[in-house]
């Protein structure tokens with residue numbers, strides 16, 4: 001249990017510890033006032049059953065005289081009213097504590113999901129290669145809520161109820177030790193026994209809840225991402241079937257944990273009812289009759305009203321925390337392991353771009369993907385002259401995209417260095433290098449926003465430079481289409497995944513996006529493969545027109561794309577096999593390039 005509490009503490013932002021102490025203080029005051037509410041019924045009932053006690057009991061007689069009461073009846077009314085006020089204050093404080101716990105927990109939920117989201121965004125690119133995006137979104141949006149509602153909230157409730165139950169048991173011990181011990185031991189052992197029997201099972205279903213939630217999210221994300229292929233292959237039932245099992249397990253585990261949390265309540269209510277009858281009979285039997293017994297019965301009745309729900313809440317909180325330990329572990333695993341995290345650029349702060357003025361050099365670069373034994377790039381050395389256009393070609397799997405990812409500063413080389421002029425590319429200047437780059441990937445990601453927002457991706461509407469947007473769109477051969485064919489021109493909203501756009505139009509949005517910042521270095525990773533011949537020619541012409549003023553790196557399947565390049569690099573199985581101009585390479589008998597050109601490689 002203490003281990004679980006330590007894990008829940010680790011979920012909190014240390015700056016919020018102070019608030020936890022304030023909450024604990026409020027809980028202590030509440031427990032004290034609620035216990036006083038229980039105790040306050042005793043003098044009232046004592047005077048009610050035996051008014052003569054005012055003369056014999058030292059406390060009552062002193063109060064009677066100090067407050068200058070004239071009749072015992074008035075004193076009785078006063079005692080009743082005082083008990084009522086103390087009791088109501090306790091209840092009001094309890095409501096306040098609940099409000100504070102709920103509010104604090106929900107704000108922590110927001111804070112935790114924001115922290116996790118920021119942590120994910122800080123991760124190196126290689127992290128995203130090995131993780132399912134549906135799983136990450138689920139952790140940020142749903143599992144943080146589960147960890148807080150099922151971990152932090154019950155932990156707070158546990159603290160408040162342990163304080164309350166402890167204070168009331170202490171009061172009962174002060175009034176009648178034997179009976180108090182019987183009540184505490186009976187309640188404690190019933191709940192303790194159920195918990196000991198159920199805890200391993202709770203752990204198991206808690207772990208499977210996290211696992212089944214992951215599975216159902218993955219299946220749902222796949223089903224929607226691949227809706228077209230799934231429809232054509234008629235695999236809808238297979239996906240429904242794959243969804244059915246984990247979501248049923250998930251629902252069952254949630255239900256079972258709630259059922260178990262509430263189960264003892266019914267047994268305890270029966271035991272409590274019988275117990276109160278036994279207490280009444282025990283107290284009436286030879287303990288001084290109704291006058292002595294009535295205040296005790298009253299106090300026990302009121303204490304029971306507080307203590308039974310308190311024990312029940314302690315049990316349900318402990319069970320809930322046990323069930324959700326796996327959810328807390330799941331979040332902590334990602335919050336904790338931040339190796340290789342990068343600093344996020346400060347908002348609004350302009351980075352000084354690291355622009356190559358003479359060359360980009362790769363020196364003996366080797367790279368393995370973490371999940372693979374085979375090197376994707378091996379001892380690669382080459383020099384790209386600044387403000388030239390170069391092409392990378394090679395058979396599928398040769399390492400072209402990997403090389404681009406290394407050059408983009410997204411993947412760190414295992415061995416070797418990349419230099420921008422004479423500056424080695426390091427963690428400290430990668431952001432500056434990236435500020436000098438425009439990148440057009442193979443698959444263009446589109447946001448569900450306007451065309452202009454997509455071109456200036458990620459910028460708030462107010463900060464979009466519409467002149468730069470139009471310039472980029474013109475260069476990408478997109479402007480005419482936008483103004484002539486889209487209803488709101490640049491303001492037209494593109495549906496999710498750009499379903500309203502053709503593959504070529506999507507690709508041109510990607511190209512315009514890369515050109516928006518007017519970068520000094522532009523990467524095209526198979527970026528024109530979705531364009532028809534005429535559009536590709538127009539776009540390539542525009543790109544080649546930029547050469548001489550910008551450094552352009554093209555990865556291409558279609559060799560015609562790289563024909564005008566100043567230098568073409570041929571990669572084969574992660575190594576640089578050949579390099580040179582088109583004419584030199586094509587004329588080289590038996591070269592890889594010749595084989596590629598004739599479609600043999």
Ligand SMILES: Nc1ncnc2c1ncn2[C@@H]1O[C@H](COP(=O)(O)OP(=O)(O)OP(=O)(O)O)[C@@H](O)[C@H]1O
Pocket residue numbers: 129369370371372376394395396397398399400401402403
């Ligand atoms: N995320 C990854 N994890 C493990 N191995 C990978 C990963 N991505 C690529 N590889 C491997 O690295 C090698 C180079 O892949 P890369 O995508 O760079 O080739 P490519 O030349 O761009 O291929 P294509 O022309 O088909 O896009 C391949 O053997 C590939 O299987």
